[in-house]
Amino acid sequence: MNFNSFRYCMRQSIISLHRNLWLAVVTAGIIAISLSILGGFLLLAVNADQMIRNIGTNVEIGVFLEDGVQVEAIQQKLDNHAGIHSYTFVSKEQGLVDFGHSLGDRVLLIGMEGENNPLPDLFRVRTLDAENVPAVAAEIASYPGVEMTDYGEELVGRLLKITGWVNTLFLAVSILLALGAILLIITTIRLSVLARQDEVSIMKYLGASNWFIRFPFLLEGMTMGWTGTLAAAAALAVVYYRLATSLQQEALTFFIQPVTDTAQLLPIFIGLLLLGTLMGGFGSFISVRKFLRV
């Protein structure tokens, strides 16, 4: 396709969009709504993921040591472990004090100080990733001098299960919404092709290439796709910014803080724009295909 053809195709798609302006606006609007929901789900997914990660990093592994063991040796191993976020050491004496505080009545612990202290020395370990808690706990349990490890196995298991369900749900809803939007574009472009059916059939008789015929419709579909998505992205950005700001100001518990990192959010918006444009192009391609068989 040379420059003259490209210019002609551009002009045709602009004329066609102008002629069917209301239909194009409605289609772009419905794409905007579909992709807003899709984008909303994606933002929710990112935030849910961060929330689960936050909860996960709060899950502690209790590492109980045998009596008289070399604490430094174990400490060194924990320092060198790549999957560990942080740890604190709680000596048996400190443990007794903490236990007393939790009981609220130190009198009950009289006689348990010193050699009679039944509590072991322990480390409280936090992993980098909630998914690794079971594996890290098992590994630490095998260190010499470690009597046992303990963590909220049930909580971690439940969190992982919820994450899996949430991801599957988001994926299914997103695919359904994307399919709906593509079907809509196919219908709109088909109306546009039908309106220009005579022109398309004459083009074939005049020796126009399939790409020459297809290109204005592709441009038309892609324009509807990306304008719809642009509107969706703008609306999402405004709503998300307001929500995020108010959540941060409310200073709720640490783990439901919204994601505000641009590096995480920008790919979602760019991805939506690309997806909307590609969906527009794909829908047009399908619509025009049938009319090219002359």
Add this chain to the structure above:
Amino acid sequence: MIELNNVTKQYPGCTVPALDNVSLGIERGEFVFLVGPSGAGKSTLIKLIFREQLPSGGKMLFDGRNIAALKQNQLLEHRRQIGMVFQDFRLLKQKTVFENVAFALEVLGRSPKEIIEKVPTALDKVGLSGKAQSFPDKLSGGEQQRVGIARAIVKDPLVIMADEPTGNLDRDNSRQLMDLFETINQNGTTVIIATHEWEIVDRMQKRVVALECGRMIRDEQQGGYSHEL
């Protein structure tokens, strides 16, 4: 230039072939009438030469190339060498006469400069210089068909093929149109016209290829329509 060897076309679901073992050769610069009653196979023959349809059997050559075996880019090149004229004119109502003719060059990616040069010349050849800015609805049937012819000749094709070009016109307009085709032919363009209007064929005294029920029953230089058909 065009060579058909034992060409057969059988449409799916039909018991009788639309074309049955037709062999024919057309030289560059010839003027040929395809005659016969409705259903004789005239339009099918035109569709096969244009490669709108594929033959069920036999071989068809255009400028030495097997038409049925053309690849996509060769097919475009093939179709660009043929100017088609239709009974129902097939003009775009929302475009002016000038734009309709220019359309033939635009779809081939020709430059605006070339379009501005060639379109008025084509309109001049068909006698419509003064109607360039009119819309098809404002023209008579004869004038609309002239626009169709201008659109066909503006890309300088080797062949003009017309399927019942006078089907919607009165006698005077038909006669004028045939004179126009003859002028185009005298300038070196091969002209193939499918028609069942015997008056035109008898008057023109050109080569006549007569078809009946898909079979070629006569191929005569300077022939007439023959009333028996």
